[in-house]
Amino acid sequence: MSNNNSQQEPLFSLKNKRLLSNPIGKDNPITVQVLGICSILAITVQVKASLVMAVSVVAVMGLANVIISILRKTIPPRIRIIVQLVVISSLVILVDQILKAFVYDVSRQLSVFVGLIITNCIIMGRLEAFALNNKVWPSFLDGVGNAAGYGAILLVVGIVRELFGAGTLMGHQVIPQAFYDLGYENNGLMILPPMALITVGIIIWIHRARDRELIDVS
Amino acid sequence: MKALNNLVNKIKPNFEKGGKFPKLYRTFEAFETFLFVQGNVTRKGSHIRDAIDMKRTMFFVIIALIPAMIFGMWNVGNQHYLAIGLEEQKGIIDEFIFGFLKVFPIIVVTYVAGLATEFVFATMRDHEVNEGFLVSGMLIPLTLPVTTPLWMVALATIFAVIIGKEVFGGTGMNIVNPALLARAFLFFAYPAYFSGEVYIYTTLQEGQALIDGFSGATPLAVGALAAGGEMTYNEMYNAMPSIMEMFIGNIPGVIGETSALAILLGAVILVATGVGSLRIMLSVFVGGFLMASVLNIFAVNPLMELPAYYHIFLGGFAFGAVFMATDPVTASQTGTGKYIYGLLIGIIAILIRVLNPAYPEGIMLAILFMNIFAPLIDHYVIQANIKRRLKRLKAA
Numbered sequence: 001m002s003n004n005n006s007q008q009e010p011l012f013s014l015k016n017k018r019l020l021s022n023p024i025g026k027d028n029p030i031t032v033q034v035l036g037i038c039s040i041l042a043i044t045v046q047v048k049a050s051l052v053m054a055v056s057v058v059a060v061m062g063l064a065n066v067i068i069s070i071l072r073k074t075i076p077p078r079i080r081i082i083v084q085l086v087v088i089s090s091l092v093i094l095v096d097q098i099l100k101a102f103v104y105d106v107s108r109q110l111s112v113f114v115g116l117i118i119t120n121c122i123i124m125g126r127l128e129a130f131a132l133n134n135k136v137w138p139s140f141l142d143g144v145g146n147a148a149g150y151g152a153i154l155l156v157v158g159i160v161r162e163l164f165g166a167g168t169l170m171g172h173q174v175i176p177q178a179f180y181d182l183g184y185e186n187n188g189l190m191i192l193p194p195m196a197l198i199t200v201g202i203i204i205w206i207h208r209a210r211d212r213e214l215i216d217v218s
Numbered sequence: 219m220k221a222l223n224n225l226v227n228k229i230k231p232n233f234e235k236g237g238k239f240p241k242l243y244r245t246f247e248a249f250e251t252f253l254f255v256q257g258n259v260t261r262k263g264s265h266i267r268d269a270i271d272m273k274r275t276m277f278f279v280i281i282a283l284i285p286a287m288i289f290g291m292w293n294v295g296n297q298h299y300l301a302i303g304l305e306e307q308k309g310i311i312d313e314f315i316f317g318f319l320k321v322f323p324i325i326v327v328t329y330v331a332g333l334a335t336e337f338v339f340a341t342m343r344d345h346e347v348n349e350g351f352l353v354s355g356m357l358i359p360l361t362l363p364v365t366t367p368l369w370m371v372a373l374a375t376i377f378a379v380i381i382g383k384e385v386f387g388g389t390g391m392n393i394v395n396p397a398l399l400a401r402a403f404l405f406f407a408y409p410a411y412f413s414g415e416v417y418i419y420t421t422l423q424e425g426q427a428l429i430d431g432f433s434g435a436t437p438l439a440v441g442a443l444a445a446g447g448e449m450t451y452n453e454m455y456n457a458m459p460s461i462m463e464m465f466i467g468n469i470p471g472v473i474g475e476t477s478a479l480a481i482l483l484g485a486v487i488l489v490a491t492g493v494g495s496l497r498i499m500l501s502v503f504v505g506g507f508l509m510a511s512v513l514n515i516f517a518v519n520p521l522m523e524l525p526a527y528y529h530i531f532l533g534g535f536a537f538g539a540v541f542m543a544t545d546p547v548t549a550s551q552t553g554t555g556k557y558i559y560g561l562l563i564g565i566i567a568i569l570i571r572v573l574n575p576a577y578p579e580g581i582m583l584a585i586l587f588m589n590i591f592a593p594l595i596d597h598y599v600i601q602a603n604i605k606r607r608l609k610r611l612k613a614a
Contacts, residue, residue: 183367189407198381205385 011137019141023149026211029122030153031204036122040154040200041193043113047170050158052099052106054151056114058144060091061123065143067091068131075132084127085118092117122150157199165190226250248337248347276352278491282484283356283541289480290473291317294364297470317364321473324359324371331372332358335379339388350389350396350547351379357397357541360474361534361582366404366411374400374407394589395548398538398582405582412579413439436470438533441571442578445521454520464531475534485540494544497556502539503530505564513572521572529568538567538581548589552599559595563588 029035044050067087068075075083096114099107107114117123126146131139162168164187167175175184189195208214233246295313308316332351340347358375378400383392405412435443437458444454459469467477475481488494510526517523530536543549543563550559563584570580577583 183369185370185408185410187407188409189403192406201385 016138016141019138020145020148023142023146024152025149026214028149028153028207029125029146030150030200031207032214033122033125034204035125036120036150037197037200039113039116039120040157041196043110044154044158044161044196045165045191046109046162047155047158049106049109050151050154052103053110053113054147054154056095056099057117057120057123057150058147060088060095060117061126061143061147062140063091063143064088064123065126065131065139066136068127069134069136069139072132072134080128080132081124084124088123088127089118122146153200153203156203157196160199161190161196165195242341248340275493276350278487278493279353279541280356282487282491282494283353283360283474285480285483286360286474286477286537286541287321287356288314289467289477290360291321293317293468293471293476294320294473296468320364321359323368324362324364324366324473325356327368327371328358328375329355331375332379335376335384339380339384343388345388350383350392354378354397354400358400360537360541361397361401361472362404363411363472370404370408370411374404377403390547392547394586395542395545398542398586398589402582402586405579436533437464438471438571438578441521441524441532442575445519445572445578446575447519449520451520451523454524458528461528461531464528472534475537478531478536481536481540488540488544493546494540495546495549495556497553498544498549498560499539501557501560502543502564502567503536505561506530506535506539506568507564508561509565509568510572513568519572521575529571533571533579533581535567535581538585539564542581542585543588548592550592550595550599552596555592555595555599558599559588559592562591 023029026032030037030040039053043053064084064087068084071083092115095117096107099110099114126143130142134142159169162170163174167173167180167186187195230246230250233243292310292314294317295308295315296317298316299308299313329351332355333347336347336351355375358371358378362371378396382394382396382399383389386392435457440449440454440457443449444451449457458464463469464476465478467479469476485494485499489496489499506529507526510524510529513522514524514526524532539560543560550556563581565584566587567581567584570583571578572580574580
């Protein structure tokens with residue numbers, strides 16, 4: 001099915017590129033649609049965990065969108081949510097097993113939040129809004145794009161929190177010892193979830209200040 | 219005065235549009251209105267313009283804060299010399315000078331950091347520099363222990379001005395009290411500096427030593443230890459200063475909070491000038507006293523057994539009630555709402571302090587918490603009033 005579609009228009013037509021790039025910028029699931037906030041509060045204390053989470057979500061979301069898009073004509077509308085959940089949860093279990101096998105310490109750190117990818121509203125939202133009505137290739141791009149938009153914010157917040165909260169990045173000491181000798185201290189608030197929320201808020205602020213059309217006056 | 223006015227008017231064109239420094243107009247305007255009342259006339263709406271504009275209102279708060287500040291400075295020196303056993307030889311003047319030299323830099327850093335942030339935002343957004351920070355800049359140092367490093371003070375101030383105020387649109391739009399936000403930021407970010415046991419300036423010169431048995435713990439820190447189960451009631455009671463000492467305030471604590479007497483003076487000034495709300499102050503104290511009395515009945519941990527009136531003098535309760543809870547922007551606006559708001563602050567403050575030894579400074583969290591609920595309280599008070607009057611209309 002997908003081959004037929006892609007013959008009609010080039011793989012990376014302008015429209016398809018937009019599917020990929022819009023969610024990273026002006027249709028970002030976190031900063032514009034304000035979805036997926038719970039996981040961003042929970043797992044962004046360290047960059048490594050954020051990175052693994054971002055990659056996992058990209059994998060789950062891209063594949064889930066593809067599978068649902070393939071099945072879109074056979075899923076009875078009444079039970080579509082359950083079908084979507086089954087697809088997502090199988091993928092999440094796969095990801096979880098892979099993480100446990102290859103990066104066990106990060107997997108332990110992410111603990112329950114890998115499982116909770118199932119409940120990530122961005123994934124369900126894209127399945128409902130896009131994959132159910134679109135062909136396979138655009139669905140894949142849409143899934144990857146949205147997951148990348150989510151992951152990008154996750155990474156930025158992770159970098160800010162780990163840098164100021166622990167003075168490290170990916171576990172390596174970044175802030176030199178000389179600073180600590182002068183009286184600098186790690187900011188304990190950065191490790192607490194409220195600071196993730198505030199960081200996301202600041203990102204949203206900067207984002208809207210740069211792109212005025214995002215400001216909605218209601 | 220006249221010469222100053224002429225000077226201001228002479229250099230004014232430099233800062234207006236087309237002048238030499240249009241970018242600095244907002245900075246200039248701030249200093250101009252600081253010196254002289256502007257001759258603005260209200261042109262739209264039915265606003266009443268008082269001769270006392272917001273800048274002058276804020277001045278009354280600063281005047282009310284002066285007793286607590288002066289006393290705080292003296293107390294910093296006093297506690298320092300007590301700790302090294304020299305207070306017999308040093309007079310009040312020596313103690314005040316020592317304290318002044320420690321406290322003044324904190325005040326300067328707060329004002330510089332805060333006003334710089336305000337000026338940047340005022341220039342960027344082209345609005346007036348708001349006066350609110352004059353008070354916040356005085357409140358922030360008074361809520362800090364004198365041992366706080368200066369860079370932390372600056373960081374917290376900038377955080378409070380940006381996240382507490384500018385994000386919401388500047389003075390008058392803020393949801394939570396910026397001064398308390400600065401303190402809460404430091405409290406959570408650098409807990410080691412806010413544990414209540416490091417509040418006395420103890421850097422020693424050569425030939426000096428701490429006296430034997432010096433602990434330096436604030437009464438509140440003692441209470442928190444007891445609440446955590448590390449002390450019996452009698453141990454705690456003996457480690458605490460007498461009620462008279464707590465009233466006068468020559469006890470360890472953050473700069474502005476120790477003296478109930480100085481705070482009382484401030485409260486009188488605030489109420490007499492009509493700037494602070496008596497309803498809020500009273501209801502905070504009543505709420506705290508009631509809650510402490512109720513906890514007296516249960517008395518599960520030693521801090522609960524403490525006589526209720528002690529709680530009024532412990533820690534920052536009085537300071538928060540008089541200067542923080544009454545902030546006109548973040549408190550409830552309606553009359554009934556003020557009673558509810560104040561009572562709940564008192565109740566929650568004592569609850570947090572007594573039941574959670576990790577956060578003995580409950581008043582800070584209680585006020586921030588109730589700041590968020592103030593609009594909700596107002597909403598229901600107004601709705602209730604509308605309902606009541608509708609009923610009266612029907613009956614008539």
